[in-house]
Amino acid sequence: MEKFEKLTGIAAPMPLVNIDTDMIIPKQFLKTIKRSGLGVHAFDEMRYLDDGSENPDFVLNKPQYRDAQVIVAGDNFGCGSSREHAPWALADFGIKAVISTSFADIFYNNCFKNGMLPIVMPQEVVDVLMKDADKGSNARMTVDLERQVVTTSDGEEFTFEVDPFRKHCLLEGLDDVGLTMEKVGAIDSFEAEAAQSRPWV
Amino acid sequence: MSGKTLYDKIWDAHVVQRDEDGTCLLYIDRHLVHEVTSPQAFEGLRMTGRTVRAPQRTIAVPDHNVPTTTDRENGIENEESRIQVEALDKNAREFGVNYYPVSDIRQGIVHIVGPEQGWTLPGMTVVCGDSHTATHGAFGALAHGIGTSEVEHVLATQTLIQSKSKNMKVEITGQLRPGVTAKDITLSVIGHTGTGGGTGYVIEYCGEAIRSLSMEGRMTVCNMAIEGGARAGLIAPDETTFEYVKGRPHAPKGAQFEAAMAWWKTLYSDDDAHWDKVVTIRGEDIAPVVTWGTSPEDVLPISSTVPAPEDFTGGKVEAAKRALQYMGLEAGQKLTDIKIDTVFIGSCTNGRIEDLRAAAEILKGKKIKDGMRAMVVPGSGLVRAQAEEEGLAQIFIDAGFEWRMAGCSMCLAMNPDQLSPGERCAATSNRNFEGRQGKGGRTHLMSPAMAAAAAITGHLTDVRELMSEKETA
Numbered sequence: 186m187e188k189f190e191k192l193t194g195i196a197a198p199m200p201l202v203n204i205d206t207d208m209i210i211p212k213q214f215l216k217t218i219k220r221s222g223l224g225v226h227a228f229d230e231m232r233y234l235d236d237g238s239e240n241p242d243f244v245l246n247k248p249q250y251r252d253a254q255v256i257v258a259g260d261n262f263g264c265g266s267s268r269e270h271a272p273w274a275l276a277d278f279g280i281k282a283v284i285s286t287s288f289a290d291i292f293y294n295n296c297f298k299n300g301m302l303p304i305v306m307p308q309e310v311v312d313v314l315m316k317d318a319d320k321g322s323n324a325r326m327t328v329d330l331e332r333q334v335v336t337t338s339d340g341e342e343f344t345f346e347v348d349p350f351r352k353h354c355l356l357e358g359l360d361d362v363g364l365t366m367e368k369v370g371a372i373d374s375f376e377a378e379a380a381q382s383r384p385w386v
Numbered sequence: 387m388s389g390k391t392l393y394d395k396i397w398d399a400h401v402v403q404r405d406e407d408g409t410c411l412l413y414i415d416r417h418l419v420h421e422v423t424s425p426q427a428f429e430g431l432r433m434t435g436r437t438v439r440a441p442q443r444t445i446a447v448p449d450h451n452v453p454t455t456t457d458r459e460n461g462i463e464n465e466e467s468r469i470q471v472e473a474l475d476k477n478a479r480e481f482g483v484n485y486y487p488v489s490d491i492r493q494g495i496v497h498i499v500g501p502e503q504g505w506t507l508p509g510m511t512v513v514c515g516d517s518h519t520a521t522h523g524a525f526g527a528l529a530h531g532i533g534t535s536e537v538e539h540v541l542a543t544q545t546l547i548q549s550k551s552k553n554m555k556v557e558i559t560g561q562l563r564p565g566v567t568a569k570d571i572t573l574s575v576i577g578h579t580g581t582g583g584g585t586g587y588v589i590e591y592c593g594e595a596i597r598s599l600s601m602e603g604r605m606t607v608c609n610m611a612i613e614g615g616a617r618a619g620l621i622a623p624d625e626t627t628f629e630y631v632k633g634r635p636h637a638p639k640g641a642q643f644e645a646a647m648a649w650w651k652t653l654y655s656d657d658d659a660h661w662d663k664v665v666t667i668r669g670e671d672i673a674p675v676v677t678w679g680t681s682p683e684d685v686l687p688i689s690s691t692v693p694a695p696e697d698f699t700g701g702k703v704e705a706a707k708r709a710l711q712y713m714g715l716e717a718g719q720k721l722t723d724i725k726i727d728t729v730f731i732g733s734c735t736n737g738r739i740e741d742l743r744a745a746a747e748i749l750k751g752k753k754i755k756d757g758m759r760a761m762v763v764p765g766s767g768l769v770r771a772q773a774e775e776e777g778l779a780q781i782f783i784d785a786g787f788e789w790r791m792a793g794c795s796m797c798l799a800m801n802p803d804q805l806s807p808g809e810r811c812a813a814t815s816n817r818n819f820e821g822r823q824g825k826g827g828r829t830h831l832m833s834p835a836m837a838a839a840a841a842i843t844g845h846l847t848d849v850r851e852l853m854s855e856k857e858t859a
Contacts, residue, residue: 201708202701203581203681207819212800216451216466218425218473220534230821235807259701261582264615265819266798267517267531268423287582290551290617291517291531298535348549350409361535362436365543368403368411372439372545375402375413383399385638385646386415386510 187300188358189330192281194254196318196326197244204258205265206292210274223270224277245278249321255328257311257318258285263292263303272299282328284335286311297351300358302330304345313337330356389656391553392622393588396528396653400511402545412548415510416527417540418496419446419483421474422800423515427538428477437481439544444483445505448474449495450800452488454763454790459489467801481541494766494792497521497734501605502766504634508623508650513540518734518816520611524604525631526623526653528588531612551617552662554587555655558595560669565850567674567744568603569736569814569833571595572610574672577685579665584616587663590655591621595669601630602740609735610816613682622654674849676721677818677831679709684818688836688848692719712820713828714808721846724830728811729760729841730823731834732790733797736814737765739772741834745814746778748838748852754786755844761788761803763795785841799824812840 214226232243239246245253256262256275262285263271272295275283282302296303306314317324317337324338330352335343354361365372379386390398402411417440424446431437438444451467452458462468471488478485484505486493492503497518500506506522512529513519515537522529536546556575576583589611596607604621611619621627628647631637638646673687684706686693694717695706710717715724731737731745742762754760762782764770770792773779779789796803797815805811805827814837818829830846839847 200701200704202705203683205681205817205819207817207822211821211825212798215422215800216464216470218429218470220426230825259705261585261615264581265517265817267515267519267533269426269515269533269535272533287585289582289615290585291533291612295533295535298533348409349407350405350547361547362430362434362539362542365411365539365545365547366436368545369543371403371411372413372543376544379413383509383646383649385642386507 186358186360189281189300189302189355191327191329191331192254193325193327195250195252195322196255196257196314197250197253198315198318199244199256199258200315202259203261203264206263206268206271207265209263209271210268215268215270220273221277223274224279227274227278252279254279254281255326256280256283257314258283260286262288264289267291269295269298272296272301276301284311284314297355298361300355302328302355304328304335306343306345310343313341388660389658391655391659392526392590392620392653393528393553394659396509396511397550399509408549410548410550411545412511414513414540414544414546415443416500416505416512417444418500418512418514418519419444419537420450420496420516421448421470422450423534424477424537425470425473426534427541428481430538431541436542438483438541441481441483443544444541445500446474446478446483447486447493447496447499448488450794450798452793453801454793454795454803456791458791491767491771494769495734495737495794497609498737498765498769501525502768504631504637507631507637507646508627509653513546517612518609520617520619521605521609521734523608523611523619524601524621525627526620528618528620530617551588552586553660554584554589554616554663555661556589556591557593557664557666558591558669559593559666560595561598562595562669562672565674565835565853566672567833567835568599568606570672570675572607573675573677573682573685573831574667575665576610576614576682577675578667579614581613581681581683582615584611584614587616588618588620589614589616591619596621597624600740601626602738605738606735610682613816623650674833674836676836676846678713678715678721679706680712680818680820681705681709682816682818682831684709686721688721688846690721692717692721694718722848724846725810726812726840726845727759727809728805729758729837730796730811730813730815731837732763732765732795733815734765735816736834737763737769739769741814742769742773742778745834745838746781748835748849749785749842750781752785752842754841758786758841758844760786760841761790761796763790764792766792796823798822812837812846
């Protein structure tokens with residue numbers, strides 16, 4: 186997995202609440218058997234008009250946000266289905282961090298598996314960051330995972346919380362499966378014990 | 387020290403290892419797999435030379451992409467869909483997991499097949515790369531959706547790395563009024579808490595109204611825990627549960643069943659358990675409801691009018707404005723004045739036998755409105771067969787419904803069952819998101835009985851009006 190340490194980049198404002206995974210990547214693009222190449226379809230229904238051309242009003246189509254690496258979003262981002270295609274599409278587009286007041290649990294979890302950092306901040310901080318993102322491409326936001334700090338283009342700093350294990354895995358780019366395979370002894374013991382105590386399972 | 391919740395008990399019974407920071411390695415008893423979220427996971431195994439640790443605990447069934455027309459044995463026309471279903475077929479056979487192919491009468495929606503075959507049992511941990519895995523919580527199993535990376539993790543290790551959620555109790559007291567169903571309970575709870583209200587929690591549904599529900603109804607309630615933001619919903623197992631499980635193909639038999647029962651009977655929340663959040667709703671206060679907007683929290687009793695954006699606060703004002711525009715509705719419009727083009731009865735929320743019975747009860751001897759497109763998609767081949775045996779299929783066909791084969795179908799429109807732009811659908815499924823049932827499609831969520839009523843009248847309808855008509859006839 187790709188590491189996430191620190192990035193400085195453009196942040197796109199998406200103040201809409203409840204941006205769901207069907208919006209992030211509609212189902213017609215879930216038919217792939219690959220992880221890659223979904224970026225062009227991210228936010229498909231908002232991003233493209235019926236004739237397939239770009240919707241100029243959609244934030245990521247505006248010249249100043251085309252290279253955004255951060256999304257500052259409304260509450261409950263990523264709600265809906267468990268599709269990991271959502272973070273795959275965002276990552277493939279170039280998004281590396283999403284900031285919101287809250288995330289749906291499964292989406293939040295999926296981000297960490299793909300080198301992407303979801304950041305939960307209180308409403309008043311998201312409001313400040315949203316304003317900063319509104320400034321466009323001249324304003325660069327910095328996300329520092331090691332220090333757990335988001336810095337606005339004006340240099341204002343806000344700290345955030347992140348689970349220490351997830352932080353460690355992101356910083357080092359560690360693959361969960363590999364880590365768990367090292368605990369195979371504990372899994373064997375658990376299975377042996379469960380075979381006695383709950384043999385019907 | 388306070389007692390334990392049901393969630394605490396199941397969690398504790400499955401911890402393989404606990405790290406200092408509280409992160410746990412949790413053992414997974416059942417892993418359900420479908421074609422959409424698994425190909426990349428199996429590919430990951432191949433690339434790393436890993437295998438499926440416990441194929442006997444893994445159950446695969448294609449459901450999202452499969453056509454539901456009766457000629458489907460001729461194959462899948464859409465190339466991408468076909469490739470995905472073929473990939474599952476190849477992976478299931480190569481890795482030796484339990485498998486119900488499209489040609490098997492037991493095939494159906496993974497969350498209907500699991501319980502039906504007795505794979506889902508009380509006290510288990512159940513996961514699937516699908517958010518509606520919450521359904522299985524109806525058995526008092528800890529069941530939730532996972533992403534594809536986690537699917538790969540479970541395939542390889544039969545465990546998940548998890549942090550524990552908080553405990554939330556949703557109590558539905560008293561009894562439901564006539565015409566009110568499990569779907570109305572679960573939608574009303576979401577209307578009450580919002581789609582983010584359960585985020586970070588596992589919900590346990592309890593109270594007299596929940597106890598009175600059949601297993602089918604309980605599955606409907608738990609199914610939509612995720613729409614309330616909770617990864618998992620739970621209902622403590624009781625006689626209704628044991629009765630349902632008994633005799634299922636993969637349920638324990640004889641002495642094993644007795645031993646299992648002894649443990650299952652300990653699976654309830656202690657009186658002095660700690661709850662981080664409690665919501666109580668009177669069963670008598672729940673009305674038949676429908677959704678008006680593009681979020682499952684946009685729920686109102688059928689007797690209401692479409693709200694105005696200014697009725698809301700914060701970010702919801704803009705979201706409501708957008709929803710009204712997308713849905714083609716005006717604030718103040720009566721919900722019962724909203725005309726419907728299409729009716730969809732099915733999905734993992736409401737594709738079980740009891741749902742079909744409830745819809746057929748309303749449709750018996752009636753015809754759907756002229757020009758209405760209406761389809762019933764049973765949740766599994768066995769539900770379909772049972773409905774045919776009970777004469778329900780004939781009621782649907784006589785009323786003008788299409789009688790389909792099992793699958794996810796128009797719930798998320800990955801197969802050819804889709805809405806056209808602007809087409810308005812009364813659906814028994816679980817999500818009314820923009821484009822969910824087809825680009826530009828407009829979805830109103832409701833119970834099977836309410837969907838049947840809308841099919842007859844051609845507009846959103848209070849099913850109780852048709853019921854009293856029936857009673858007085």
